[in-house]
Amino acid sequence: MPSxxxxxxxxxxxxxxxxxxxxxxxxxxxxxxxxxxxxxxxxEETKSFLRDAMQTSNPMTMPISAPGSAGxxxxxxxxxxxxxxxxxxQNGVFGGRMRENVVRIGAEPIMVNDAFGTPIDLEKVxxxxxxxxxxxxxxxxxxxxxxxxxxxxxxxxxxxxxxxxLSIVDAVTSLGGIPVLADEWGADAIYSGSxxxxxxxxGLSPMTFSDRAVETQKAxxxxxxxxFLDLGLLMGYWEGSGARAYHHTAPINMLYGLHEAxxxxxxxxxxxxxxxxxxxxxxxxxxLESIDLSLLVAEASRLxxxxxxxxxxxVSESAVRSRLLEEFSIEIGAGLGELAGKIWRIGLMGAxxxxxxxxxxxxxxxxxxxxxxx
Amino acid sequence: MPSxxxxxxxxxxxxxxxxxxxxxxxxxxxxxxxxxxxxxxxxEETKSFLRDAMQTSNPMTMPISAPGSAGxxxxxxxxxxxxxxxxxxQNGVFGGRMRENVVRIGAEPIMVNDAFGTPIDLEKVxxxxxxxxxxxxxxxxxxxxxxxxxxxxxxxxxxxxxxxxLSIVDAVTSLGGIPVLADEWGADAIYSGSxxxxxxxxGLSPMTFSDRAVETQKAxxxxxxxxFLDLGLLMGYWEGSGARAYHHTAPINMLYGLHEAxxxxxxxxxxxxxxxxxxxxxxxxxxLESIDLSLLVAEASRLxxxxxxxxxxxVSESAVRSRLLEEFSIEIGAGLGELAGKIWRIGLMGAxxxxxxxxxxxxxxxxxxxxxxx
Numbered sequence: 001m002p003s004x005x006x007x008x009x010x011x012x013x014x015x016x017x018x019x020x021x022x023x024x025x026x027x028x029x030x031x032x033x034x035x036x037x038x039x040x041x042x043x044e045e046t047k048s049f050l051r052d053a054m055q056t057s058n059p060m061t062m063p064i065s066a067p068g069s070a071g072x073x074x075x076x077x078x079x080x081x082x083x084x085x086x087x088x089x090q091n092g093v094f095g096g097r098m099r100e101n102v103v104r105i106g107a108e109p110i111m112v113n114d115a116f117g118t119p120i121d122l123e124k125v126x127x128x129x130x131x132x133x134x135x136x137x138x139x140x141x142x143x144x145x146x147x148x149x150x151x152x153x154x155x156x157x158x159x160x161x162x163x164x165x166l167s168i169v170d171a172v173t174s175l176g177g178i179p180v181l182a183d184e185w186g187a188d189a190i191y192s193g194s195x196x197x198x199x200x201x202x203g204l205s206p207m208t209f210s211d212r213a214v215e216t217q218k219a220x221x222x223x224x225x226x227x228f229l230d231l232g233l234l235m236g237y238w239e240g241s242g243a244r245a246y247h248h249t250a251p252i253n254m255l256y257g258l259h260e261a262x263x264x265x266x267x268x269x270x271x272x273x274x275x276x277x278x279x280x281x282x283x284x285x286x287x288l289e290s291i292d293l294s295l296l297v298a299e300a301s302r303l304x305x306x307x308x309x310x311x312x313x314x315v316s317e318s319a320v321r322s323r324l325l326e327e328f329s330i331e332i333g334a335g336l337g338e339l340a341g342k343i344w345r346i347g348l349m350g351a352x353x354x355x356x357x358x359x360x361x362x363x364x365x366x367x368x369x370x371x372x373x374x
Numbered sequence: 375m376p377s378x379x380x381x382x383x384x385x386x387x388x389x390x391x392x393x394x395x396x397x398x399x400x401x402x403x404x405x406x407x408x409x410x411x412x413x414x415x416x417x418e419e420t421k422s423f424l425r426d427a428m429q430t431s432n433p434m435t436m437p438i439s440a441p442g443s444a445g446x447x448x449x450x451x452x453x454x455x456x457x458x459x460x461x462x463x464q465n466g467v468f469g470g471r472m473r474e475n476v477v478r479i480g481a482e483p484i485m486v487n488d489a490f491g492t493p494i495d496l497e498k499v500x501x502x503x504x505x506x507x508x509x510x511x512x513x514x515x516x517x518x519x520x521x522x523x524x525x526x527x528x529x530x531x532x533x534x535x536x537x538x539x540l541s542i543v544d545a546v547t548s549l550g551g552i553p554v555l556a557d558e559w560g561a562d563a564i565y566s567g568s569x570x571x572x573x574x575x576x577g578l579s580p581m582t583f584s585d586r587a588v589e590t591q592k593a594x595x596x597x598x599x600x601x602f603l604d605l606g607l608l609m610g611y612w613e614g615s616g617a618r619a620y621h622h623t624a625p626i627n628m629l630y631g632l633h634e635a636x637x638x639x640x641x642x643x644x645x646x647x648x649x650x651x652x653x654x655x656x657x658x659x660x661x662l663e664s665i666d667l668s669l670l671v672a673e674a675s676r677l678x679x680x681x682x683x684x685x686x687x688x689v690s691e692s693a694v695r696s697r698l699l700e701e702f703s704i705e706i707g708a709g710l711g712e713l714a715g716k717i718w719r720i721g722l723m724g725a726x727x728x729x730x731x732x733x734x735x736x737x738x739x740x741x742x743x744x745x746x747x748x
Binding site: 018027036038101103223227247257259 | 443
């Protein structure tokens with residue numbers, strides 16, 4: 001059997017996004033020990049880069065050694081205890097996954113539902129918080145990967161604080177593409193993924209916890225149900241000062257990749273990265289209009305990095321996706337849940353957000369749909 | 375800030391082990407989508423390689439997308455429910471971690487303790503099984519990384535089956551170095567790690583579940599407390615036939631690395647790999663004797679891949695370790711728990727198990743201890 005030789009595919013789906021050559025090369029550097037002082041130094045730099053990216057001074061900021069789904073679980077199992085009430089906003093697939101997490105803790109989810117493709121309705125959230133005194137946490141998705149919608153994270157975090165609840169923020173698709181302002185928002189737990197706007201390979205989940213979240217975790221009445229995701233143990237492992245306590249073996253080479261990706265983000269600058277995502281989204285939007293295609297999401301809450309394109313009547317969405325992959329080596333995503341068959345998800349995330357990529361996918365779409373730009 | 379450039383270190387500690395250049399190069403191949411048909415093909419090959427390595431025909435054989443600690447947790451949270459009794463054998467640090475997992479499920483651990491450095495006593499286990507009818511599972515570590523001891527996995531699995539219990543086997547350090555015979559033993563759940571005798575970087579946990587384990591999981595009365603590690607959801611993601619159900623985003627590049635490492639193991643052949651580990655261990659043992667050093671573990675239960683070397687009286691174990699790292703670029707491990715300060719852990723695992731490495735570490739040790747080979 002030969003070695004696996006993956007093809008070169010332009011990744012314009014919902015993630016993973018294209019990984020720059022510099023990051024791929026970092027992955028291939030020699031493995032060293034996870035307790036080696038030089039590795040510990042790199043962990044410290046990674047934490048510092050993540051604080052910059054999340055715009056926070058939270059000491060407890062580090063990548064979880066597993067994908068974003070585990071980051072979500074880490075937020076819930078550390079901050080929520082059995083019997084707690086959690087207001088969960090659902091306006092896409094990932095809100096539903098949050099609900100699953102709450103249920104499996106033995107806590108009570110209070111759902112605030114909005115239609116897929118629309119942002120979270122603040123008034124409904126406020127009503128739910130008022131109707132349920134003593135809510136432990138308010139959980140929501142900042143950038144819904146399944147629909148391309150941005151919700152108002154600042155107001156949602158404020159609502160949580162006003163009602164004495166912790167805020168749990170899914171920033172998997174937002175981090176690096178649009179502002180994630182942990183401190184300004186007063187967010188208590190934010191988790192993300194390496195494989196979206198950070199352009200590292202999938203497998204790591206950057207997280208930050210506010211001091212209030214850390215205190216809440218320390219004051220738990222019950223043990224955290226997950227040993228692997230226990231914040232207390234993770235802190236002992238990721239703390240730089242003094243002796244690090246062995247917890248698990250960090251995914252060393254993956255962390256080389258994340259470190260390099262975060263270095264690239266800091267070289268570009270956060271504001272420049274946000275502007276690039278915005279400009280390429282606008283270029284893409286104009287191009288879509290010129291071939292008579294439209295976006296699902298209203299302009300005010302469109303994510304620049306994740307575009308939900310409405311599949312025209314009479315077009316087989318899967319046939320177009322397959323042709324894009326097979327003939328043009330471009331991957332785009334399908335709709336999930338109730339949007340299956342109705343949208344394509346076209347990501348312009350991280351290193352994937354370039355003018356050349358916008359033009360390439362537009363041209364390929366025009367050919368597949370037999371439409372000439374106006 | 376510059377890119378992180380790790381030094382070249384010869385990894386002869388308790389893991390990670392040296393990662394061959396072929397595996398490092400595989401990591402750096404272009405990232406493709408985790409739902410891409412070509413990626414799915416690679417997943418199928420990886421499952422097949424793992425079945426060969428674990429000598430099983432279990433359909434449910436795949437790597438968990440997180441380190442071995444998460445593999446351990448996956449075994450427990452899927453097979454054990456609150457209130458269940460679990461006999462946990464502890465003869466090293468990792469048995470204690472198993473206990474933690476059982477407690478956090480709300481199940482009852484029944485501990486069978488043996489001294490660190492000795493194998494699990496079968497008679498004590500049998501007595502514990504007899505004294506506690508209805509035990510749900512018997513859990514033990516096949517190859518204790520913290521002490522260098524092999525326990526009798528075949529007999530322990532048989533004891534479990536005879537008493538109507540499932541067997542949960544930690545094969546983190548054994549897989550690829552000594553025989554792991556899932557089917558012959560009748561083991562129900564085995565988890566391992568990528569970074570020991572498989573010589574891939576850390577971050578993945580190969581697992582196999584027997585059909586009986588899968589049936590037990592399906593018949594649970596309570597939901598699995600972890601969404602990320604829920605076997606039912608993982609099966610939907612890793613199943614090759616028909617539509618794969620999106621669960622999480624697989625760590626794509628890490629899986630390239632594991633695939634390549636398993637390909638190399640299959641090229642060498644399992645029996646040849648075992649013989650290489652054994653022969654290099656014997657070479658190392660002779661060399662230790664020639665400089666008047668001894669191994670902690672009795673010959674009958676010594677692991678060839680993990681050597682617990684007794685620190686001589688009056689020698690600072692940490693000073694020797696630091697000098698090996700700084701002056702000779704060789705990493706070895708410290709003792710854990712009650713063996714801290716008393717042993718060095720010298721791994722000859724996977725690609726690290728070569729005659730040249732044995733000679734190199736012996737020579738460096740002789741210099742550090744100022745001993746001339748007899």
